[in-house]
Amino acid sequence: MSGVEDKFVIEPERYEFSAAPMHQFELARRDFFKILGAGIAVFAIAKDATAAQETAPGHRSFHNEEWPKDINAWVHIGEDGGVTGFTGKAEIGQNARTELAQTIADELRVPFESVRMVMADTALTPFDAGTFGSRTTPTITPQLRRGAAAARDILVEAAAKEWNVASAGLLAAEGKVVDPASGRSLKYAELARGKTLAQNLPAEDPITPATQWTIAGKAIPKVDGRAFVTGRHQYTPDLRPAGMLHGKVLRPSSFGATLTAYDDSAAKAMTGVFVVRDGDFVGVAAPSAHQAQTALDAIHAQWKEVPQISDKEIFSYLKQNAAAKTDDRFRKQRGSVEEGLTDAAHRLDATYNVAYIAHAPLEPRAAVAQWTEGKLTVWTGTQRPFANRDELADLFHVPESSVRVIVPDTGSAYGGKHTSDAAIEAARLARAAGCPVKVTWTREEEFTWAYFRPAGVIEIKSGISGDGTLTAWDFHNYHSGASGIETPYVVANQRTEYHPVPLILRSGSYRGLAATANHFARETHMDALGRMANVDPLDFRLRNLSDPRLRAVLEAAAKSFGWPRKKTQAGQGFGVACGYEKGSYVATFAEVAGDKKSGAARVVRMVEAFECGAIVNPDGLRNQVVGAMIQGLGGALFEAIEFENGRIKNPHFATYRVPRFRDVPEIETILLDRKDIPSAGAGETPIMAVAPAIGNAIFDATGIRLNNLPMVPNGLPSV
């Protein structure tokens, strides 16, 4: 019985991570005030650098050369009373900018409007591994809170000194230190004036409990909302530095193809056009995007292609090419599955397949690069600015201190913007052209040359006793990943194993990672098992669950959904699914309308209960939860990347179907606010239970059990 107590390694399916150079924290403390002006600064020192940097412990390929420096957030109070929070996290639509500013304002006792966040700029913010894994809330909000609490203490001490009184009786409120005894007050601005005071902060400082929050916990609207509704906000593709050229990159004819013949003479002859060939890289830069495309089209290239696996054979390929022996980290066992299966009154074995899907962020990958006296500045929409910086430094043989990566608030990512592709391309072209270059990927490039949520095969063997208690659970995931692989149900005999397979398509993180695939398989399977035992699907889950937080979301969602429900019309069906991951809990109920005759299957209503500890911003949270449900609906019903001969066959919105207005059902969310539990992240987990809830409802409506994602790309299968 090995490894029972071991936790699964965190998110091993982040294939896009490759070994990165060592990190250096470049901004010396003395430079800090030069940039920001005088005032008071507090550097939050993480108690546990490993956790604070959200690296994946034990993951060989990721930053294991040396743990990065231990500072991951800081707070500055300027001479004008303006408060600035700094973090390497990026704003990618998840509303971190608002939530983090709320946190600082709450703890520092200043109006929300006086706080601004500087985010994801490698020259100004502390190192951060990346905006992923639902880590911003659990990691950065406590650090900023501790920084703000310490800054408040410094301000109170400064006022006490000024007035020559004991600090114990003084209060901080509304951006001022107040002496209730005398009625005197001093603004933070007055206290910060003329100071260049920096303090390192131990992580153990007490912070305000959620029950006493006044600004955090409120539904404060997204900051900069007006800039978005007026079109003034500039995303990376909107930037136009003076003298900028537009870059385009020549893509191979298919995945893995190599250049065998090449003629760029016609392109080179064009006025104002730069052509760069460097190893496998071929790109052009020109004064307009149109000219760049014309020049690219004028390059004659021949490619040698290599045989490629297609979507027709991918699932058998994945099963056959799994490593013979898996890593101990990916295997967990308890009791005897064989005995549990022998003891079972009912047995059910099934296989589930999950297709590759695309993130399809509406802002495609883009970067603007500018070289000035050997130093490189890149603006790019990435979730990992520091990794981009390191990779650029490495590729261009310059020190990391010569590369600055800045992330404008980005048009979404969903786990799809971890790599440095556009940044590298723009930087290479800019170096050749000697002026700034912007590269914006086309939609077709985005669908083809980015990376995908990996396909996977999941096999389950299981057994239950006559009263509907699980006796055996044997769960194997091939290729898609280990997130959310462990069953939350109580089973004495269980084996869970993740089997890595070498990549076929370029694959990487996707909102929720493999938790979506693993929950789809598990919760579909649980539904089928419950029906074998003639137990109501909700009762069957509750009977086998002990986790009170998971039970609570199930019960809350069931109540709002009206479970158990009587069918009132033909083709109506109801389904449920649940799970937990990354510290948060979800239960989803779905109502569908299915018509076996026409093959139509439509989601009519979804109800989801979600709990992630103390809620920092209920409005932003609701947006994320509903957004995840709608995104999950696409992968559940119809999204799939089609590929053959090393080509993506549906690299357009016309052929890769994403959820649109007509697909969106009535949606209800119940947010359980647990002020007694530290806040967890919420961007990912709300997606996990959508597909199985819908699938279970389709079975309830039609009697058709769908074990593959997407479930109904061409409507219900004919029986």
Place this chain on the structure above:
Amino acid sequence: MAKPIELEVNGKRYPVNYPADTPLLYVLRDELGLTGSKYGCGEGQCGACTVLIGGAPRRSCQIPVSAAAAKPVTTIEGLEKDGRLNPVQQAFLDAGAFQCAYCTSGMIMSGVGLLQTNPNPSQAEIVQFLQGNVCRCGTHLRIFEAVRQAAKMMREHGR
């Protein structure tokens, strides 16, 4: 040398020195610096580049600049008047009808276009009208609500 095309955008006239078949979107963004209209697909499939041409919502990535020359063009930058937001913009702001907000300009322009011809659209009409606009963050329900609220605001205040 062909006569330069003249565009009227947000009430201002601009000479344009781009080939006549250049999509309007690239002229707006790259020459006029009006980057509020977004590139999402360049194929007329996502609606992020939606502008009004002669009052009607159009995918600017699919309209040759020469075809836009005859009629006034309105982009997201042209909606705000004297610091006052268009009711559709205001309704999006009030409803928090965005997450990454990359689709927002196109959604708002489509909403403005819809309400100009149909001041009291039904639920089905709004859905039908916005079907060509992709919001990948899944903010559809709030966008829908914002358009409804804007319609209400405009009917009640005659704006």
